[in-house]
Amino acid sequence: MHSRNLLAAFLIAALAFTLTGRVAAQGTWAVEKTFHIGGEGGMDYITVDAKSHRLYVPRSTHTMVIDADSGKTLADIPGQKHNHGVAIAPEAGRGFITDGEGSVVIFDLKTNAVLGTLKARPDADGIIYDKATGLVLVSCGDDGTLVTIKADVDPKTGSIDAPIDLGGKPEFLASDGAGKVYVNLEDKDQIAVVDLKARKVLAHWPVAPGGSPVGLAIDTAKHRLFVGCRKPQKLIVMSTDDGKVVADLPIGAGVDATKFDAGQAFASCRDGKLNVAGESGGKFEIVQTVTTPFGAKTMDVDPETHKVYLPTFEFEEQKPGATGRPAAKPGSFMIVVVARH
Numbered sequence: 001m002h003s004r005n006l007l008a009a010f011l012i013a014a015l016a017f018t019l020t021g022r023v024a025a026q027g028t029w030a031v032e033k034t035f036h037i038g039g040e041g042g043m044d045y046i047t048v049d050a051k052s053h054r055l056y057v058p059r060s061t062h063t064m065v066i067d068a069d070s071g072k073t074l075a076d077i078p079g080q081k082h083n084h085g086v087a088i089a090p091e092a093g094r095g096f097i098t099d100g101e102g103s104v105v106i107f108d109l110k111t112n113a114v115l116g117t118l119k120a121r122p123d124a125d126g127i128i129y130d131k132a133t134g135l136v137l138v139s140c141g142d143d144g145t146l147v148t149i150k151a152d153v154d155p156k157t158g159s160i161d162a163p164i165d166l167g168g169k170p171e172f173l174a175s176d177g178a179g180k181v182y183v184n185l186e187d188k189d190q191i192a193v194v195d196l197k198a199r200k201v202l203a204h205w206p207v208a209p210g211g212s213p214v215g216l217a218i219d220t221a222k223h224r225l226f227v228g229c230r231k232p233q234k235l236i237v238m239s240t241d242d243g244k245v246v247a248d249l250p251i252g253a254g255v256d257a258t259k260f261d262a263g264q265a266f267a268s269c270r271d272g273k274l275n276v277a278g279e280s281g282g283k284f285e286i287v288q289t290v291t292t293p294f295g296a297k298t299m300d301v302d303p304e305t306h307k308v309y310l311p312t313f314e315f316e317e318q319k320p321g322a323t324g325r326p327a328a329k330p331g332s333f334m335i336v337v338v339a340r341h
Helices: 003-026
Strands: 029-036 047-049 054-058 063-067 073-077 083-089 094-099 103-108 114-119 124-130 135-140 145-150 170-175 180-185 190-195 200-206 213-219 224-229 234-239 245-250 255-261 264-269 273-280 283-291 308-312 334-340
Touching: 029 283, 047 083, 054 083, 054 094, 083 135, 094 124, 103 124, 124 170, 135 170, 135 180, 145 170, 170 213, 180 213, 190 213, 213 264, 224 255, 224 264, 234 264, 234 273, 245 283, 264 308
Parallel strands: 083 124, 213 255
Antiparallel strands: 029 334, 047 054, 054 063, 063 073, 083 094, 094 103, 103 114, 124 135, 135 145, 170 180, 180 190, 190 200, 213 224, 224 234, 234 245, 255 264, 264 273, 273 283, 308 334
């Protein structure tokens, strides 16, 4: 074979090997295992602590602490009325639980003991920890405000900072780690852009062609927001530079959470679909839809193992013609683990 032909053949083979390696490395997502947890109560946002390999799971009146590897229940934090989410602040050695009754429960990350409860604002819901500012950020839906709490606040005598009016009812939120936080306004079909230092809203960005935004995640490296919308059912990809919508992708019904990890975005939906979105050549698309149990609408992703954890229940079969949500079977609470293979 001519030397040029040999070189061409070698380059083609090398390219094919590289592409095959990339596909293999990317892999496909599938349900790996299911932890059958049981216990009483509902569910909402699940939170992964990658360092301790723990899952924090709000169950209405109590918050379960579960080993992310084995599914074993390690602790159960009591004292809530209608909890929603958990934020982990490792630098302060504390966790924070939102209670929809208008408070935030503070607990010790080592002992899981309750340290105190701060009065917040009505419908304290979505919660995250912003390491850059040392603040715990809470969206208060009915109050229409963003509440900030210093992670080292005195849990007995301390208080929240002055609430920031958002101009709508917030759901979840995401921080860029550089002083700005983005908040879904579900009733306004907008994202509120908040300057944490100035403590004011800088802009309201429409999520159209999406609507009723609930889930929110961020890619800080590429300046992208991933907005899970219910009406219509879309994953909106938005620039954090100017609020421009760069893509809108179809997803399942009843989305509640979106996450971003290792170059891919995830949208978990009540109808039993985990939509996985990726970018290739500047174009976004749904690259896979993983079938999960019905009701698996919230999730979190471990940034170290890259596993996705989705809580749900087994549900009673509805009678013909019945409307509304099916009832969860008592003691059937479980956490589904999705991994890349």
